[in-house]
Amino acid sequence: MNKFISLLAASFVATAISTGAATAHSELKSSIPAAGSSVESPKSLELTFSDSVNLRFSNVTLTNSGAVEGKIGEPAISEDGHTLVIPVSGPLSAGKYVVNWNALSQDGHKVKGEFSFAVE
Numbered sequence: 001m002n003k004f005i006s007l008l009a010a011s012f013v014a015t016a017i018s019t020g021a022a023t024a025h026s027e028l029k030s031s032i033p034a035a036g037s038s039v040e041s042p043k044s045l046e047l048t049f050s051d052s053v054n055l056r057f058s059n060v061t062l063t064n065s066g067a068v069e070g071k072i073g074e075p076a077i078s079e080d081g082h083t084l085v086i087p088v089s090g091p092l093s094a095g096k097y098v099v100n101w102n103a104l105s106q107d108g109h110k111v112k113g114e115f116s117f118a119v120e
């Protein structure tokens with residue numbers, strides 16, 4: 001049993017390392033709002049990846065001061081499959097926001113990350 005758990009832990013670490021050092025799978029290339037930017041309340045969030053991602057296995061959350069904001073809708077994907085577009089359903093109050101995302105890239109690897117932006 002212990003051996004099984006340590007095997008699990010080892011494969012988790014290996015996955016984390018390969019995710020960080022990856023060249024083959026989709027990486028987040030840019031976003032709207034851009035990471036670290038200060039903006040007016042956005043109408044949507046856009047996450048653009050280096051390669052296409054699978055919409056069905058992608059998820060994005062938006063949090064403000066640790067609490068999940070229920071103000072974003074279901075993600076849609078651009079025609080080329082590179083950009084997740086998430087509608088923001090109402091104006092966001094001023095403050096700092098964290099976008100937490102995970103996605104399944106076409107090579108079958110899961111990728112994830114987060115970035116923050118501020119609403120003026």
Ligand SMILES: [Cu+2]
Pocket residue numbers: 022024025026105107108109
């Ligand atoms: Cu990959």
